[in-house]
Amino acid sequence: MAKLVECIPNFSEGRDQAVIDALVKEAKSVSGVTLLDYSSDASHNRSVFTLVGDPDGIAEVAFRLCKLASEKIDMTKHSGEHPRMGATDVIPFVPVKDISAEECVEISKKVAERIYNELKIPSFLYEDSARRESRRNLAAVRKGQFEGMPEKLQQEEWAPDFGERKIHPTAGITAIGARMPLVAFNINLSTSDINIANAIAKTIRASSGGFKYCKAIGVMLEDRNVAQVSMNMVNYEGTPLYRVFEVVRAEAARWGVHIIGSEVIGLTPAKALVDCAEYYLKIENFDYAKQVLENHLLG
Amino acid sequence: MAKLVECIPNFSEGRDQAVIDALVKEAKSVSGVTLLDYSSDASHNRSVFTLVGDPDGIAEVAFRLCKLASEKIDMTKHSGEHPRMGATDVIPFVPVKDISAEECVEISKKVAERIYNELKIPSFLYEDSARRESRRNLAAVRKGQFEGMPEKLQQEEWAPDFGERKIHPTAGITAIGARMPLVAFNINLSTSDINIANAIAKTIRASSGGFKYCKAIGVMLEDRNVAQVSMNMVNYEGTPLYRVFEVVRAEAARWGVHIIGSEVIGLTPAKALVDCAEYYLKIENFDYAKQVLENHLLG
Numbered sequence: 001m002a003k004l005v006e007c008i009p010n011f012s013e014g015r016d017q018a019v020i021d022a023l024v025k026e027a028k029s030v031s032g033v034t035l036l037d038y039s040s041d042a043s044h045n046r047s048v049f050t051l052v053g054d055p056d057g058i059a060e061v062a063f064r065l066c067k068l069a070s071e072k073i074d075m076t077k078h079s080g081e082h083p084r085m086g087a088t089d090v091i092p093f094v095p096v097k098d099i100s101a102e103e104c105v106e107i108s109k110k111v112a113e114r115i116y117n118e119l120k121i122p123s124f125l126y127e128d129s130a131r132r133e134s135r136r137n138l139a140a141v142r143k144g145q146f147e148g149m150p151e152k153l154q155q156e157e158w159a160p161d162f163g164e165r166k167i168h169p170t171a172g173i174t175a176i177g178a179r180m181p182l183v184a185f186n187i188n189l190s191t192s193d194i195n196i197a198n199a200i201a202k203t204i205r206a207s208s209g210g211f212k213y214c215k216a217i218g219v220m221l222e223d224r225n226v227a228q229v230s231m232n233m234v235n236y237e238g239t240p241l242y243r244v245f246e247v248v249r250a251e252a253a254r255w256g257v258h259i260i261g262s263e264v265i266g267l268t269p270a271k272a273l274v275d276c277a278e279y280y281l282k283i284e285n286f287d288y289a290k291q292v293l294e295n296h297l298l299g
Numbered sequence: 300m301a302k303l304v305e306c307i308p309n310f311s312e313g314r315d316q317a318v319i320d321a322l323v324k325e326a327k328s329v330s331g332v333t334l335l336d337y338s339s340d341a342s343h344n345r346s347v348f349t350l351v352g353d354p355d356g357i358a359e360v361a362f363r364l365c366k367l368a369s370e371k372i373d374m375t376k377h378s379g380e381h382p383r384m385g386a387t388d389v390i391p392f393v394p395v396k397d398i399s400a401e402e403c404v405e406i407s408k409k410v411a412e413r414i415y416n417e418l419k420i421p422s423f424l425y426e427d428s429a430r431r432e433s434r435r436n437l438a439a440v441r442k443g444q445f446e447g448m449p450e451k452l453q454q455e456e457w458a459p460d461f462g463e464r465k466i467h468p469t470a471g472i473t474a475i476g477a478r479m480p481l482v483a484f485n486i487n488l489s490t491s492d493i494n495i496a497n498a499i500a501k502t503i504r505a506s507s508g509g510f511k512y513c514k515a516i517g518v519m520l521e522d523r524n525v526a527q528v529s530m531n532m533v534n535y536e537g538t539p540l541y542r543v544f545e546v547v548r549a550e551a552a553r554w555g556v557h558i559i560g561s562e563v564i565g566l567t568p569a570k571a572l573v574d575c576a577e578y579y580l581k582i583e584n585f586d587y588a589k590q591v592l593e594n595h596l597l598g
Contacts, residue, residue, distance in 0.1 A: 267595075270573060276580055293566045
């Protein structure tokens with residue numbers, strides 16, 4: 001079975017079409033790697049690419065894109081609404097097929113090392129690649145942004161994982177790491193009381209004692225007058241969707257509230273949902289890799 | 300998005316390795332078509348191939364295999380336990396991705412026409428390709444087998460769909476048609492009473508008033524002392540797995556019996572299970588083609 005890795009590099013350019021076009025061309029330059037999607041946002045002044053390919057190909061294209069971005073993007077002249085610290089701001093690697101999270105960590109380290117050796121752009125390892133807990137969260141790593149980084153790197157605990165304690169003068173510094181695919185999953189309640197959605201969100205999210213791989217807040221769907229528990233499931237194998245669904249159902253019951261529907265926003269790996277079918281249908285001994293037809297088509 | 304069709308031709312040879320090897324080689328002769336699996340059974344004297352590819356490629360390989368089988372297999376000398384009527388006994392085409400059942404019907408007709416024009420092997424169109432209801436069921440079409448076909452073809456209602464009223468002298472006649480993928484799905488009950496499994500099977504199968512696309516019988520799992528409702532789901536979009544599961548649950552309740560587990564045997568399309576997750580999680584407006592990551596990887 002062929003190993004497949006997803007890579008979703010974020011670049012600090014969302015306005016200059018010539019630069020974006022050059023990045024798109026480079027993204028298609030490695031055989032065995034497919035550019036699935038890319039989008040640019042002018043107000044954020046940022047572009048997000050989604051690539052998938054074999055481990056070697058994806059490592060190569062990540063490096064090439066980072067090199068090109070460092071040649072085309074000058075962070076000393078960059079402005080935009082989205083927090084950022086580098087021309088290539090962040091490079092996550094996500095396991096897609098027949099590859100472990102650990103192997104994606106290795107890929108991230110290899111790419112980070114090469115980026116420093118050949119481009120002199122330092123990096124922080126984040127998420128599953130983080131060498132200390134304080135670097136797991138991207139927001140914490142990026143705090144201070146490009147302009148604050150020279151000072152931040154002098155702080156005892158913020159030496160880069162690769163490179164010296166100074167940013168690349170125009171390309172800044174990059175966060176590189178492996179993470180599980182994220183599933184954006186929302187549950188709609190039979191109430192318009194946002195307090196109930198907030199109370200339930202609190203019971204299921206990791207930060208207040210809930211599930212380790214669940215982030216959750218209550219939000220109001222104003223057009224439908226419906227309160228919603230809005231979640232980011234950051235590791236659907238560690239915390240499956242059906243488990244939070246059943247806990248939301250149980251917690252809602254104490255308020256006399258039930259679940260009226262749910263939403264999956266954007267992409268999800270098939271397995272995140274097939275795991276739910278396995279649970280509800282009580283399927284015994286199901287072998288996802290072998291028994292799902294599409295897994296054989298992916299080669 | 301690339302269209303993908305599965306083809307599962309059955310050949311009346313399961314003993315002569317040289318013939319099987321030649322068929323395997325031919326199965327790999329068309330670019331864009333992958334041989335996913337093949338298996339041969341000596342007592343059945345039959346081989347089953349599983350191929351997947353684009354519509355043109357799959358039509359080409361089906362023709363080539365049928366041609367080779369007609370050159371290598373002499374039905375006047377064939378014996379085996381499995382019913383059969385042709386060197387290539389049956390050629391089903393199954394929609395896998397971005398292709399409708401109707402398009403697979405067109406492929407089946409095109410292949411059947413070419414097989415008669417170039418090889419003079421007549422064919423019956425069956426399943427979704429059948430031009431009359433009596434030819435939908437393969438067992439009915441094949442009744443009489445190779446030896447009885449010359450006489451059967453003289454009956455008013457059994458003229459072949461392609462070809463004259465006579466079989467190919469050594470290759471016989473072939474059933475060709477489109478069908479949905481079949482999911483073998485079994486539900487285990489908290490009882491050892493086979494009568495309960497039989498009674499439930501009767502309520503859900505089409506032949507006795509149940510779901511149109513469900514075939515079901517009761518069977519006994521002797522090693523576990525568990526009665527099972529064993530099903531072939533012949534169209535999981537027309538009759539979804541979760542719907543029969545819930546009806547089995549409800550019917551079992553009248554005997555004080557509950558569902559202790561289920562099994563999916565062999566391959567299933569991911570969508571048959573993702574549809575179940577959609578049902579149980581009450582997911583609103585889910586777009587399978589767009590939102591499932593793997594669908595983008597299949598190109």
